[in-house]
Amino acid sequence: MIFAPWEKLHYAETHFKFKLPWSLLYRAWPEIIADMAFQAVPGETPVLWIVLRDANRFPVTLEQAKVTIAAQDAPRSAWDVREIQLNIEATQQFEFHPLPLEGIQPGRYCIYAEIKVKRASDGKGRTFKRWSLPGLRAEPLTLQVLSEALPKAPGYVAGEMHCHTHYSADHVEFGATPEVFQQAAKAVGLDFVCCTDHAYDFAFTAEDYTREALSPAPRFQALKDEIAALPESYPLLLAGEEVSAGNSKGENVHMTVLAPDEYLPGLGDCGRYWLDNMPTRKIPGHLSATKAHCFAAHPMQPMGIIEKFVFRRGYWSHKDLNLDATHKIRGIQFWNGMQDEGFMLGRQWWIDELGKENYLLPIGGNDAHGDLNDTTAVGFPLFTLKYSRDHVFGKVRTVVKLDKARGSGREARGAGDEAQSEGVVARDTMDGLSLEALNEAFASDNCYITDGPALWWERDGKRIHFHARCTNDMGGCFRYIRIFGRKRKLDGKIADKEVVDMHSMVLARASSDITMDFEDYAYLRAECKTADGHFALTSAAKVG
Numbered sequence: 001m002i003f004a005p006w007e008k009l010h011y012a013e014t015h016f017k018f019k020l021p022w023s024l025l026y027r028a029w030p031e032i033i034a035d036m037a038f039q040a041v042p043g044e045t046p047v048l049w050i051v052l053r054d055a056n057r058f059p060v061t062l063e064q065a066k067v068t069i070a071a072q073d074a075p076r077s078a079w080d081v082r083e084i085q086l087n088i089e090a091t092q093q094f095e096f097h098p099l100p101l102e103g104i105q106p107g108r109y110c111i112y113a114e115i116k117v118k119r120a121s122d123g124k125g126r127t128f129k130r131w132s133l134p135g136l137r138a139e140p141l142t143l144q145v146l147s148e149a150l151p152k153a154p155g156y157v158a159g160e161m162h163c164h165t166h167y168s169a170d171h172v173e174f175g176a177t178p179e180v181f182q183q184a185a186k187a188v189g190l191d192f193v194c195c196t197d198h199a200y201d202f203a204f205t206a207e208d209y210t211r212e213a214l215s216p217a218p219r220f221q222a223l224k225d226e227i228a229a230l231p232e233s234y235p236l237l238l239a240g241e242e243v244s245a246g247n248s249k250g251e252n253v254h255m256t257v258l259a260p261d262e263y264l265p266g267l268g269d270c271g272r273y274w275l276d277n278m279p280t281r282k283i284p285g286h287l288s289a290t291k292a293h294c295f296a297a298h299p300m301q302p303m304g305i306i307e308k309f310v311f312r313r314g315y316w317s318h319k320d321l322n323l324d325a326t327h328k329i330r331g332i333q334f335w336n337g338m339q340d341e342g343f344m345l346g347r348q349w350w351i352d353e354l355g356k357e358n359y360l361l362p363i364g365g366n367d368a369h370g371d372l373n374d375t376t377a378v379g380f381p382l383f384t385l386k387y388s389r390d391h392v393f394g395k396v397r398t399v400v401k402l403d404k405a406r407g408s409g410r411e412a413r414g415a416g417d418e419a420q421s422e423g424v425v426a427r428d429t430m431d432g433l434s435l436e437a438l439n440e441a442f443a444s445d446n447c448y449i450t451d452g453p454a455l456w457w458e459r460d461g462k463r464i465h466f467h468a469r470c471t472n473d474m475g476g477c478f479r480y481i482r483i484f485g486r487k488r489k490l491d492g493k494i495a496d497k498e499v500v501d502m503h504s505m506v507l508a509r510a511s512s513d514i515t516m517d518f519e520d521y522a523y524l525r526a527e528c529k530t531a532d533g534h535f536a537l538t539s540a541a542k543v544g
Contacts, residue, residue, distance in 0.1 A: 247282070
């Protein structure tokens with residue numbers, strides 16, 4: 001089982017005791033967490049979710065929720081306090097109960113949630129503020145209700161490329177249901193979600209995370225079936241995987257897979273075999289076993305000595321991209337929820353590969369296990385929990401360009417002529433979005449990754465047009481828009497280093513455009529940052 005204190009943060013499981021008689025985290029109550037999407041686009045009602053795990057072991061009645069909605073800088077007398085009667089009998093292993101919060105106007109808010117429950121075993125009542133997790137402060141939820149639609153390039157779709165459902169569950173973590181992710185995706189303005197559950201979690205039973213399932217394929221199929229049974233088809237949800245694969249050094253690295261037809265095995269660093277952590281299958285073996293698009297996941301994320309030597313985890317390298325094979329790695333997910341050292345190292349590796357004329361796609365995701373607003377996790381096993389806002393569902397998104405026929409349609413209604421001509425596309429234009437369309441999009445070279453602004457390019461003969469858009473919700477202007485590129489030498493090779501072009505802008509308007517001639521460039525790409533710190537970067541636009 002994975003129980004290392006350096007693991008990423010997720011919904012926290014506190015009931016596992018390693019067969020010990022004690023744990024400082026153990027409570028005879030289910031895990032209860034109040035969660036909600038971090039933002040709501042215009043037209044979407046914010047929903048607060050009451051999340052429960054292990055109510056099958058510790059049944060409770062959810063009696064009442066008290067929700068206090070505090071607008072930023074508003075006096076306490078102006079806070080909106082709502083008391084909601086629930087009377088819900090909670091008896092299942094995983095439960096997610098929605099509480100829609102109608103009538104919240106655009107702005108920034110802190111949301112305080114108190115949940116009154118009664119335990120079935122002895123009738124004891126408790127009121128939990130935000131969560132039932134021991135030792136953690138009752139941090140408020142944060143919510144931004146947007147005043148304008150999120151900017152998005154016309155004909156593009158935005159998605160979450162790395163997240164985990166309740167099928168990624170073990171002794172210290174668990175995720176959300178596909179239904180919760182679909183509703184959260186609507187709230188934050190996504191068109192699709194790729195659920196990338198751990199390959200090794202499919203291989204173990206939900207009842208006992210140390211007991212191998214007879215076959216992992218039925219559990220992978222169960223995720224597909226749960227997605228297929230969703231009452232709505234939009235946003236589109238896909239059953240993918242995060243596979244533990246062997247790199248060229250025989251170490252475990254993680255690879256996300258966009259909706260493979262069949263389950264791909266990868267148990268190398270699942271931790272359930274203690275020191276026996278050899279990779280199940282190497283990267284080329286996985287690539288030859290599927291036609292699905294595959295991406296290097298958080299390839300340069302720093303790790304501790306114990307993680308490296310006990311779990312045999314390593315880093316990706318140029319050789320691992322399988323670039324000489326028919327099926328190769330399609331992109332690098334170096335933006336994994338935050339711009340930390342792993343982001344900087346991963347982006348540099350991507351840039352180095354561009355210098356070798358390997359035009360891999362930049363991919364962004366969040367590695368969210370539920371985690372709609374913030375993240376909680378086991379800090380030190382049996383002793384402490386921890387809290388962060390680093391891996392939040394839908395915060396970092398990958399935006400890809402669809403085929404022209406698929407991307408055309410009605411523009412955003414009520415957004416005005418300027419918005420219609422500059423790339424705010426209504427959700428109903430993406431009716432019929434499919435896996436086939438996404439596979440075509442990721443086979444192309446045109447995408448951008450962002451936590452807010454739109455930044456994209458268009459080819460026009462020997463020119464590239466870069467477009468940047470942000471809204472007042474993001475500060476209303478850009479700190480900078482930078483154009484990067486590598487020039488081609490006289491011998492046909494490209495320069496060792498990128499240059500920042502003189503056409504770059506500082507303190508640019510919310511709607512800005514830059515046109516570049518290719519001249520002697522091998523490729524061009526762009527990055528931008530808004531006034532309040534939101535960031536985006538594009539894939540590389542190569543000559544031809």
